[in-house]
Amino acid sequence: MNSITPNKRPATNEDTCGPYFPDPFCDADRMDLVEVHPGLVATARGTPIVIEGRLIDIDGNLGNGAVLEFWQPNDRGIYRTPAHADHPDIDPWFDGYARCRSKDGKFSLRTIKPGALADRAPNVTLTIFSDGISRLVTQIFLEGEAANASDPLLTSLPEPLRSRLIAKSTGANDRGEQVFSIDVVMAGNNETPFFDDLES
Amino acid sequence: MTGLGRLLSIGPTDNTSRERTPRQPLQLIPEGARESFVPYSRVQPALLSAEADMTRLAADLPRAAGEAIEVSGQLTDEFGRPLRGVLLEIWNANTFGRYTHKEDASGLPLDPNFLGLGRVLTDQDGKYRFLTIRPGAYLARPDIGRWRPKHIHMSVRGGSSRLVTQMYFANDPHNDGDPMRILMGDAFKHNVAGEYDAGQPDLAAGYRFDIVVGGRNATFFENDL
Ligand SMILES: [Fe+3]
Numbered sequence: 001m002n003s004i005t006p007n008k009r010p011a012t013n014e015d016t017c018g019p020y021f022p023d024p025f026c027d028a029d030r031m032d033l034v035e036v037h038p039g040l041v042a043t044a045r046g047t048p049i050v051i052e053g054r055l056i057d058i059d060g061n062l063g064n065g066a067v068l069e070f071w072q073p074n075d076r077g078i079y080r081t082p083a084h085a086d087h088p089d090i091d092p093w094f095d096g097y098a099r100c101r102s103k104d105g106k107f108s109l110r111t112i113k114p115g116a117l118a119d120r121a122p123n124v125t126l127t128i129f130s131d132g133i134s135r136l137v138t139q140i141f142l143e144g145e146a147a148n149a150s151d152p153l154l155t156s157l158p159e160p161l162r163s164r165l166i167a168k169s170t171g172a173n174d175r176g177e178q179v180f181s182i183d184v185v186m187a188g189n190n191e192t193p194f195f196d197d198l199e200s
Numbered sequence: 201m202t203g204l205g206r207l208l209s210i211g212p213t214d215n216t217s218r219e220r221t222p223r224q225p226l227q228l229i230p231e232g233a234r235e236s237f238v239p240y241s242r243v244q245p246a247l248l249s250a251e252a253d254m255t256r257l258a259a260d261l262p263r264a265a266g267e268a269i270e271v272s273g274q275l276t277d278e279f280g281r282p283l284r285g286v287l288l289e290i291w292n293a294n295t296f297g298r299y300t301h302k303e304d305a306s307g308l309p310l311d312p313n314f315l316g317l318g319r320v321l322t323d324q325d326g327k328y329r330f331l332t333i334r335p336g337a338y339l340a341r342p343d344i345g346r347w348r349p350k351h352i353h354m355s356v357r358g359g360s361s362r363l364v365t366q367m368y369f370a371n372d373p374h375n376d377g378d379p380m381r382i383l384m385g386d387a388f389k390h391n392v393a394g395e396y397d398a399g400q401p402d403l404a405a406g407y408r409f410d411i412v413v414g415g416r417n418a419t420f421f422e423n424d425l
Contacts, residue, residue, distance in 0.1 A: 009276065009280055010278075011390070011412045014365060016216075017355075022291050028245055058218070118232075153229065156230045186219075187221055195226055197417060199228065200228045
């Protein structure tokens, strides 16, 4: 035995979420990060947008029953983390964390268009938990952003894969908010690039 | 430029795993983007004490069918630092192997005294404790006779820690054929609880399940909620 080896504890294995994640656990979670609460006037700073998506499996079917988590910075590119607790650009009415269980494999997130920090393009981190797989993570970018061309994550991918992370603009909803749409393909043709946050 | 990370494996005899497991290796995250992959969950629900006792719907209602068990343990990161104030979401099948979820179409019996879900927060030492009913195994693939062993689903969320896992029981005859257990290999032992005497006549057993949240995300931000 090498006494210099750090005595790290072995991690508990990630496992599938199974098909039956209880919906009541999501009761207090939100898929609208613009309004602090539907009954209050409080709204987040910035430009509201909607990101719609579909989870697709290897057979082209919708990936039902998945738990989806979203994470993004506010309109000025600041994440709501302890590291930024005293940051002057924090928006007290914007949290940046959303979660839902999608019965049918579709989702719709109403949020603030994320700002960009340093050399990053605006993006939303997506975590997927579902039956059959352990946690998958990727990021969603927005069509039409000049910074997409130089984003370090997008440009780390082979060129043909980059567009698979970019949600396409599909016009405006009846509130005049720009709507983006993306297919997240878990396996097979046009598979979405997923990222390894354990080994990275 | 970065490179490629893990290639995920497909669980044998698991249809959903075949359908949903990415076939391409995962991509490594360039350092400049690493922090953006660490979601931070501040919001924690105010829990009722009854949520930690899944063996009955309310304190004044009858206990559910089957064996009442205690599950307890400590949540830490890989360095043994306790994960404090972290939310544990728990769900499991009833003694007959049936979930109360609307989408469980197994037809197995429901138990009117068992909902099968609970929540607890870890304390200042990262410790937790809850009561539930020992879940039944259930036939996941009737077409090939493949069962899911007894298991309790758990989701850990708080600060930058995030883990969805399952706790298994030693000596379950269905453990060996389980697709996820096969993928875990020897590491499966980290997901098997250790049995102890709960010391109460109305509890059939206690199970010690210490949860170690791995990866850099686990302690990216100090967990002091
Ligand atoms: Fe299950």
